[in-house]
Amino acid sequence: MKELILGIDLGTTNSMAAWVSDHGAEVVENQENTTQTPSVVSLISPEQRLVGKSALAARTQHPQQTFFSFKRFMGRGIADINEDLSKLPFTVKSGDRDNLLLVAGDETYSPEEMSSFVLKEIKAQAEVVLGQPVKKVVITVPAHFDDPQRQATRDAAQLAGLEAVRIINEPTAAAIAYGLEDKAQGLVLVYDFGGGTFDVSILELKDKLFKVVATHGDTLLGGDDMDYMVVQSLARTLGLVGSLDPQTKQGLKKVAEQIKMGLTASLETTVTVELPAVGVNQEVRFKRSEFDQAIRPLVQRSLEHVQQALREADLSVQDIKEVVLVGGSTRVPLVRQMVSEKFDRPLHLNINPDQVVALGAATQGHLLSGGRRDFLLMDVVPLSLGLETLGGTFSKLVIKNASIPARAKEVFSTSADNQTGIDLNIYQGEREFVKDCRLLGKFKLSGIPAMPAGLPQVEVSFFVDQNGLLNVSAKELRSEVSAEIELVPAHGLKRSEVSQMIRDSYEQAEEDFGQRNLVEFRAKAEAIEAGLVKVWADAPKYLSTEEIETIQKHRLVLAEISQGQDPMALKAAIDTMGDLTREFADSIMGDAAKGVLGS
């Protein structure tokens, strides 16, 4: 059996999981349960945590403890966020490294933890729907996410008890789904305007190869910003000035979302605005034209990124064969209109812009599990990677838009006589000086034998793996002194912190754990039964009538306990079955069959 690898779209506003069933890629849901989850977490108290829809419903009652859009803070420091954090109803503060923390009462949470709550919810829902444990996932990230942001996403998965076997880019995931579905060929531009981020990727689809040729984006441009434009406009209309209380902020955000959705299909919408804290309770009419005027600069910004991507790929709008729209914000009529005008053609609208990313991720997961090998996605490094050299200049080793996995080497030397160590500062970005780029980490190669300046040859190797994550090593070629770099992350969580959090979460969530075990043990019991069925006809050759009877009885017991809710009892029954069948297994099938019988 192929291993299950789910595809998860971990979005700024909404998340969901998809898998590949016998009918193809589909969102994981049934009549009662769904993995479609708003990316919202409400921490009413340390014991009471709401995730998804219920958290969304709690936002005006618990405005300061209900967190949304935390994806925008993943792997970022205060200096990276060029937005006014005071406009948020909850508190975001700077951590002791260059990281951000969300404050809920006396507790603080990293954005990684918040995302892990969403992932845990999705995992739990998926396990109920699919009736089997979920351990491995492909998670999507905005194409423009840099190294710390990708790492933070992996950490979030790990905190949720999931192994992110692959991190892939959202527009590329969409392109997989689109390319396979439509058997498209040629140059395709994916315009991905989500809740919190904007990406544009240009892909060349040629037979089985899907190659990303350029990608560009803005991790701080999304539907959230549209909402905020409406919030500002509403505040003016309602005469609200100065700083607002958290409840009013949550309330205005909610109204803004309603207005945005209401105006998707009509030219005018009326909403009831209830803001008890500031004594507002009235109907407000909002016209499409007002909305368009408010958000036009944002759409304009997205089109500038499109132009930049075309420039980097040396292409013009005429070269693009198809424009694929992805992300909830592409439902906004002005967005469609302006993109369509830019390319002077109708847009590709056959796919569901909310689901296509998860579906593509699931398809990639299916490929990784060995379920198919009829296409290959070749993705790129979104931002150049390199080192600080003399005078604070940025020396690029791996250039933006290079296909991954990628590697590069460069030889540096010392600038002072008898220098025995060399500091290597690793940056990511496109600018000429490191002060304008993002510091990924620092390390020192020490133990270089004393030599005159310029004589040592320090070879630095960069390797960008298939997840777009960077590994660095350095070696002094004359002395063979070398160092594998454990990058000390300038942002986000340290490895040791991730492990500590995982331990803590296990202790706190023993119940979740039990539930997960139950799912796993059931699968195991099923496998044992299936194994026995296969060989049972041969049983009389090896077992006494008594033994056969005992095993038969226990098969029934095991089947019954499998239906129950007690993981520990089920585990015990499985172990007993292992004991009962061990000799049988040994004698008839040798080592290979042992696994099937679960001993």
Place this chain on the structure above:
Amino acid sequence: MTIEHPTAQQCHSCSAHLEHRLYCGSCEKIQQLGKGDDYFTIFEHPRQFKLDEAVVEQAFETLIMALHPDFYATAEPTEQALSLEHTALLHEAKNALFNPYLRGRYLLSLLVPELGASTSQPPQDFLIQTFEWQETLEQAQTSGGDLSGVEQVVSGEQQTVEDSLETQFQQLETYADQEELVEAIGANLGKLKFLLKLQERINDIKKNR
């Protein structure tokens, strides 16, 4: 001197004859890199300066469909590691071959290994010749003058240098032990590097208009 090419022709795992150097078409095992494997030979392209892009492109596509880590996610760790390494090598090799300067530098290092990774400087008289072009570019950047003239000159010069390198490398392949020839190739490579940078700058200026 003829180039020795003692590449292993048999799969290390099932001993089948290898159609491609990096993996076995018969048992699908990835092959270790061996002596004689280089940017050219992995694509079944002759070691020469003149590049047949179609040959490389075609081989690249076949190899990447066979070697990419996405197809080895459930394989043994050693296979996974080889897949990752080889795929990175394919990218690195293709990038180098499609860039005439890097291709020339690499070929030179193959033919004259003792040269090491020395970088070549363009000759002084060539640099003086380029001042005029650089001035034109400078003007074009600030005041938006016409670029087509200088672009034509630069690409013409590039063609001349590449043609010359092609002949020189052919000579070098026959006799590697020719100090003057190696020096002349170095000078041409220096020119080429410089011309490619100019070309890049022209493109940048055009893009930002």
